[in-house]
Amino acid sequence: MAKRVAFTQLSSCWGCDQSLVDLHLGLLDVIPELEIVYWPAVVDYKLKDLENLSDQSIEFGFVEGSCRTKEDEHLLKVMRKKSQTLIAWGSCSCYGGVQGLGNQWSIDELMERKFKTADTVTNGRIPEENMPGFTDHVKANTEIVPFELRIPGCPPTPENTLEGLTALLQGKEYKLPNKTVCDECPKEREHKTITEFHRTHEGKIDPDRCLLDQGYLCLGFATISLCGAQCPKVNTPCKGCFGPPPGVIDHGAKIISALGSVVDMDAEELREHFPDTIGSFYFTDYASSYLSKITSRKNKEES
Amino acid sequence: MTDERTIRIEPVTRLEGHGELTIKLGKGGKVKDVQFNISSTRFFEKFLEGRLAEEVPRIAERICGICPVPHLLASVKAVEAAWDVNPPSAAEKVRRLFLNAKQLSSHGLHFFALAAPDFLAGPFADPSQRNVVNIIKSLPDVGKLALQVMEYGQDLVSAIGGKSIHPVTATPGGMLNPFSEEHRDNFLERMEDLKEWTTDTVELAKKVVDDYWDVIENFAVVPTYYLGMHYRGNYEIYDGRLRVMNPEGEIVENFPAKRYRKYYGEHVPDHSYATHIYYKPAGYPEGVWRANSLARINVADKMPTPLAQEALEELREKLGRPTHATFAYHWARVIEMIQAVEEMEKLLTDPEIVSTDVKLSDVEPKKGNGVGVVEAPRGTLLHHYWTDEKGIVTKTNLVVATNNNIGGIEKSLMKAAKQVFENKEHENLNLPDPMIK
Numbered sequence: 006m007a008k009r010v011a012f013t014q015l016s017s018c019w020g021c022d023q024s025l026v027d028l029h030l031g032l033l034d035v036i037p038e039l040e041i042v043y044w045p046a047v048v049d050y051k052l053k054d055l056e057n058l059s060d061q062s063i064e065f066g067f068v069e070g071s072c073r074t075k076e077d078e079h080l081l082k083v084m085r086k087k088s089q090t091l092i093a094w095g096s097c098s099c100y101g102g103v104q105g106l107g108n109q110w111s112i113d114e115l116m117e118r119k120f121k122t123a124d125t126v127t128n129g130r131i132p133e134e135n136m137p138g139f140t141d142h143v144k145a146n147t148e149i150v151p152f153e154l155r156i157p158g159c160p161p162t163p164e165n166t167l168e169g170l171t172a173l174l175q176g177k178e179y180k181l182p183n184k185t186v187c188d189e190c191p192k193e194r195e196h197k198t199i200t201e202f203h204r205t206h207e208g209k210i211d212p213d214r215c216l217l218d219q220g221y222l223c224l225g226f227a228t229i230s231l232c233g234a235q236c237p238k239v240n241t242p243c244k245g246c247f248g249p250p251p252g253v254i255d256h257g258a259k260i261i262s263a264l265g266s267v268v269d270m271d272a273e274e275l276r277e278h279f280p281d282t283i284g285s286f287y288f289t290d291y292a293s294s295y296l297s298k299i300t301s302r303k304n305k306e307e308s
Numbered sequence: 309m310t311d312e313r314t315i316r317i318e319p320v321t322r323l324e325g326h327g328e329l330t331i332k333l334g335k336g337g338k339v340k341d342v343q344f345n346i347s348s349t350r351f352f353e354k355f356l357e358g359r360l361a362e363e364v365p366r367i368a369e370r371i372c373g374i375c376p377v378p379h380l381l382a383s384v385k386a387v388e389a390a391w392d393v394n395p396p397s398a399a400e401k402v403r404r405l406f407l408n409a410k411q412l413s414s415h416g417l418h419f420f421a422l423a424a425p426d427f428l429a430g431p432f433a434d435p436s437q438r439n440v441v442n443i444i445k446s447l448p449d450v451g452k453l454a455l456q457v458m459e460y461g462q463d464l465v466s467a468i469g470g471k472s473i474h475p476v477t478a479t480p481g482g483m484l485n486p487f488s489e490e491h492r493d494n495f496l497e498r499m500e501d502l503k504e505w506t507t508d509t510v511e512l513a514k515k516v517v518d519d520y521w522d523v524i525e526n527f528a529v530v531p532t533y534y535l536g537m538h539y540r541g542n543y544e545i546y547d548g549r550l551r552v553m554n555p556e557g558e559i560v561e562n563f564p565a566k567r568y569r570k571y572y573g574e575h576v577p578d579h580s581y582a583t584h585i586y587y588k589p590a591g592y593p594e595g596v597w598r599a600n601s602l603a604r605i606n607v608a609d610k611m612p613t614p615l616a617q618e619a620l621e622e623l624r625e626k627l628g629r630p631t632h633a634t635f636a637y638h639w640a641r642v643i644e645m646i647q648a649v650e651e652m653e654k655l656l657t658d659p660e661i662v663s664t665d666v667k668l669s670d671v672e673p674k675k676g677n678g679v680g681v682v683e684a685p686r687g688t689l690l691h692h693y694w695t696d697e698k699g700i701v702t703k704t705n706l707v708v709a710t711n712n713n714i715g716g717i718e719k720s721l722m723k724a725a726k727q728v729f730e731n732k733e734h735e736n737l738n739l740p741d742p743m744i745k
Contacts, residue, residue, distance in 0.1 A: 014326070017373070018371060019373045020473040027473070033444065036445070046324070047321075048321065050436070051318055051321070052318045052319060053318070073349070074348050123353060126574045127592070129576060132581055135330055136347060159474060206479050209669045210484060235471045236471070236476050241479075244363075281360055281363075284360065285363070
């Protein structure tokens with residue numbers, strides 16, 4: 006019998022949705038197994054329909070995106086109540102996502118720039134009528150309500166989502182792999198000591214050699230392997246968008262400490278190479294870092 | 309007893325993003341106000357500040373998971389403009405192939421998954437039936453067609469960019485990875501199938517146009533300004549000047565993107581987090597313009613490839629230039645799909661497409677500012693960055709594709725609401741028997 010599923014988008018880019026659609030002909034096998042009870046991107050059910058479902062009547066509830074608005078928080082709580090198994094789908098849901106970088110500023114500063122001081126704005130104001138209002142800062146959804154499952158990735162690959170969904174449909178356990186991107190990367194790694202870093206646009210990358218060995222900041226060594234090393238395979242450094250391997254709580258802190266063992270530089274030199282430590286080391290997971298929590302607390306106290 | 313009421317549609321479904329609709333009705337069903345409430349935004353404008361500019365394209369493309377390629381390219385072009393960098397010609401060709409592949413898959417997704425359910429199941433079908441999942445179940449041939457068209461485009465995006473969603477290879481100065489001969493051969497081999505699917509899609513679209521002619525010609529038709537790219541009058545999506553057309557169909561502006569601030573106004577409504585972009589010299593709301601497929605085919609004199617040009621002539625014969633028929637967006641989108649396929653074939657057969665000379669190795673950051681513009685599936689997309697001498701972003705301005713359309717969408721909704729609530733015109737529309745019953 007088909008399982009009752011819901012897919013919900015909080016503030017996000019909808020790439021997780023697109024990733025599911027990217028199963029393409031593979032969808033033909035999956036669709037008959039699912040009874041879709043809510044999926045605004047595809048199906049015309051309204052919020053009221055979701056709110057009117059009995060509690061725990063959704064068997065698998067997928068949540069994409071993070072809570073940037075109060076409407077997102079409401080939707081997340083409704084999904085929790087209605088779902089038996091709630092799945093944090095994608096890096097926004099698992100870690101806060103790229104919009105977590107906004108936590109470097111207060112919500113007032115963010116609104117000011119977008120709605121009042123942008124170069125083309127002709128009548129600055131903060132929209133209010135029928136608007137939900139924003140959250141003070143972005144958090145991982147898993148810090149707001151409990152989840153049964155996490156499938157990280159920005160976005161998860163179609164295969165990642167299919168694997169999770171198949172495990173759920175067959176009642177099997179789904180476990181995140183305890184491996185890193187380097188384990189799946191075909192490039193040759195010599196574990197060189199790095200004395201100088203290059204920025205991505207600099208020089209010419211040797212396609213056969215490890216990017217980190219060549220002095221490009223490739224974060225594969227500290228990032229969970231679910232993606233199949235997609236970026237290094239096309240000569241592009243990993244930015245860590247799938248987050249850390251299981252057990253690591255603070256991705257950036259892990260990266261910085263691990264770099265310490267391969268880099269022959271003092272702290273000052275390292276800082277010079279990476280003037281934007283937050284953007285470089287916490288791409289999609291700044292919101293779950295200790296640093297972000299401290300900044301958010303400070304912003305709150307000041308306001 | 310009063311018949312004043314407010315209708316809320318929450319959320320608007322089959323939409324990429326978060327939107328709600330509010331319709332306020334006064335006495336006698338008079339439409340007092342229509343609001344398209346876009347209820348989320350994530351503040352990229354601010355949090356791109358302080359980043360290394362060459363990393364910004366990979367952050368900024370996360371604005372949209374459906375159209376990351378245009379964001380990646382507009383962003384890279386903005387950095388290149390700020391640093392005075394001109395990538396090798398082979399890199400430009402690969403980027404054009406990249407952008408057209410995305411145009412194809414996005415238009416496929418839009419036509420089949422977002423729009424077609426209204427036409428194939430009919431606008432009055434039960435909400436549970438009006439979706440692409442039902443199309444796949446009830447019209448398996450159409451479903452398969454949809455999936456194959458999208459798959460070709462997404463696979464090609466992935467072959468060039470490493471991933472189909474949030475691809476990574478474009479960097480200031482070119483592409484980090486060349487397009488391989490192996491990939492080129494594979495996509496050329498599949499080209500015959502793609503052309504056949506495109507023909508089938510066009511046939512289906514023509515049937516929809518014929519069946520819903522009454523709706524296209526008479527429903528939600530609103531005159532607005534139009535914004536779109538062109539190259540010497542030809543339709544163009546990667547690099548060209550911008551044209552503004554007025555509601556009478558005259559080209560009133562023709563400018564390089566870097567001068568956009570003279571022409572672009574951004575109105576902040578009280579009821580939407582997405583701003584309304586408009587033609588500044590005409591003021592708001594008079595200057596509300598629309599972008600996207602219909603705008604592009606309105607502002608272009610002609611399509612650069614033969615079959616697309618033929619399709620454009622057919623549309624113009626029936627609807628004229630400009631056409632303000634909102635429902636003709638779907639038709640324009642199909643013309644653009646033909647264009648994308650023809651251009652992809654041209655690029656795939658160009659020997660330079662597999663050149664390994666796709667990246668400069670001496671790109672240097674500098675203090676400056678640059679504007680990058682491409683046509684995204686939903687319209688003209690503009691990124692503007694300021695960088696310091698180390699190449700760190702100090703300020704940004706982003707005018708994303710969809711925002712060019714929000715004011716126009718609201719105008720269309722107002723017109724449609726009046727037609728429905730004041731005149732009950734929807735009851736007299738000549739509608740076909742739905743293909744899905």
